Amino acid sequence: MNEAPHRNHTPGHDEKAGPSRRTVLWTTGAAGAGLGLGGQLTAGGTVAAAPKTGATGPSAAAAAPEARSRTMIGVPFERRSTVRVGIIGLGNRGGSMIDLFLAVPGVRVVALCDPVKDKVAKAAKKVTDAGRPAPAVYTHGDHDFENLCKRADIDFVYAATPWDRHFEMAKTALLNGKHVGVECPLSLRLEQLWELVDLSERTRRHCMQLENCCYGRNELRVLRMAHAGLFGELLHGAGAYIHDLRGLMFDPAYYEGPWRRLWHTRLRGDLYPNHGFGPVANYMDLNRGDRAVRISSVGTPARGLAAYRKEHLPPNDPSWKESYIESDRTISLVQTSKGRVIRLEHDVSTPHPYSRINSLAGTKGLFEDYPERIYIEPDQSNDAWGDFGQYAEWDHWLWKEHPNPPGDHDGMDYMLVFRLMQCMRLGLVPDFDVYDAATWSAPVPLSDLSIKANGAPQEIPDFTRGLWRKARPGMDSHQPEE
Structure with missing residues (x-):
């Protein structure tokens, strides 16, 4: 991994695998300088999303978010002895974070997905070298992540891909009953942020921004x-x-x-x-x-x-x-x-x-x-x-318990993974x-x-x-x- 200097945070989902094999990896959803990303508050205090045609500003009318379901505030994870993880995106970020999932007790990496087969093979070898069962692999194009999300033996989906793919991956994971965490940002469009809020509430599954700097x-x-x-x-x-x-x-x-x-x-x-x-x-x-x-x-x-x-x-x-x-x-x-x-x-x-x-x-x-x-x-x-x-x-007690954590970015990556997996194993609120x-x-x-x-x-x-x-x-x- 191409690491930044001490205490630097390298971008959350970088891709590194030698010369480019595609013109743009997983980044087809928002081409063009005229992309409209905004929305505005309505008189009732909800947010009207900007249309997906590129229009922005006060004249861009669209439907407000759906009526709220039960909140996800204070909702704990289901307690489990082992957290089964599927990882989407195995470039710089995903390829290094897999080491930390393997380092945390009570975690099993079940499935891996990336269109670049060499990346998946390298990550799968890390799993077997750690003495774990070989993971299932998904390498058939830009949408094979959908098949990973359909698996019945996954509790948590982690997405470390270019920014404009985060929304569809989080949405797919939620619709398939999985808790999901993505690298930042969660989405670049207000209406998509609202949709993920609504979906998390409706599916009763957590959708999280895995912000390592908080740790x-x-x-x-x-x-x-x-x-x-x-x-x-x-x-x-x-x-x-x-x-x-x-x-x-x-x-x-x-x-x-x-x-x-x-x-x-x-x-x-x-x-x-x-x-x-x-x-x-x-x-x-x-x-x-x-x-x-x-x-x-x-x-x-x-x-x-x-x-x-x-x-x-x-x-x-x-x-x-x-x-x-x-x-x-x-x-x-x-x-x-x-x-x-x-x-x-x-x-x-x-x-x-x-x-x-x-x-x-x-x-x-x-x-x-x-x-x-x-x-x-x-x-x-x-x-x-x-x-x-x-x-x-x-x-914080995390740093007192783990004064010399492994991994990149001065240990904050490990703290994030350890704490999230702990919350899932013990049935705690994230x-x-x-x-x-x-x-x-x-x-x-x-x-x-x-x-x-x-x-x-x-x-x-x-x-x-x-x-x-x-x-x-x-x-x-x-x-x-x-």
Whole structure:
């Protein structure tokens, strides 16, 4: 796997298998710069989805979400001794995450799917090398994942494919009675986010955004400190995905096909908000006593990818046919019902050291990451930052139980897989749910609409339909009895 530097988060579902075998891997559903991704609030507070023809804005009328079923808030998994997993997508992300599923006790990898047979064979060998039964394999085209989802011996489907395939894979898994987790974002269209919320409620199966950054050591420590009141009343926070991906996006040996780069020809907004938004949403208990109500976004001109192409690519490279419109840096302000402010940033097209910003501030002090530093009264004074390492006592129980976890991204990947599989084995409520997944992904289409409307605020749907007002547990869990 082509790993990023220490503490960097490589994109959640990269494809790496040598030269491209297809022009675009699993990314046929949203071609064209005119793709409409938005929706708007109706007078009744529901969300009218933008039509799939490409129209956006106030004149784009469509049906509102269906009448709500029973909520999935607080719904536990069914208890089971072994979690049977099917994996769709075995590129950089899926091909490395399978190692962690195999490392967690009480998990069996039952089936694997990818159109590239070599990837499936490599992943299947990992399963048998671990002393487990050989998994079933699905390699017959872009829709063989449907057959994987139909299997009766799978409890959980994990999808690690290019972005615009997440929706159909999650939908197929839910309709076949499977719990499902996808890499970020959950979907890039508001109406699809609503459809997955409705489907999760109707099928009584969880649909989750597998946001590994929520399980980082720093993120979980700050979460516990915030909930214990060390920062006082929370006022504002920030999160980002700032990662120089120019070389990787033009590298045919890294992404199989130009699927990720092509999104820079289609949208101007924040393409990847989840890594920054998820942790801050947890700090502020969004959907658990507060909620995100609106977003306003601005963006710079698109210059970085074209400049990189001019300097590094030959004149006959196919990328010269592409016109980039995605803002090099997007900055969004999210306001919550309690008046708090969250700043989100996205930049993968200009030179910059990796950063997720990851900051939180309240009436007693603040934390800022990259580099990590803290200032809390009365512990710090004289305008001097304090040592965040002195607060290790606030580490989450997951990090105390697993101080040196295996896997990439400083162990946060393992923590995510371990905790999710633990919840499924013990019949616990998951740490986050479909409402969180939809909320964390909503900035993708809404930031695009806001930038195109000169920063005009866009209402963020209440995917919980009013149930956010009740406080409830989230990531700040208690260690369960095995």
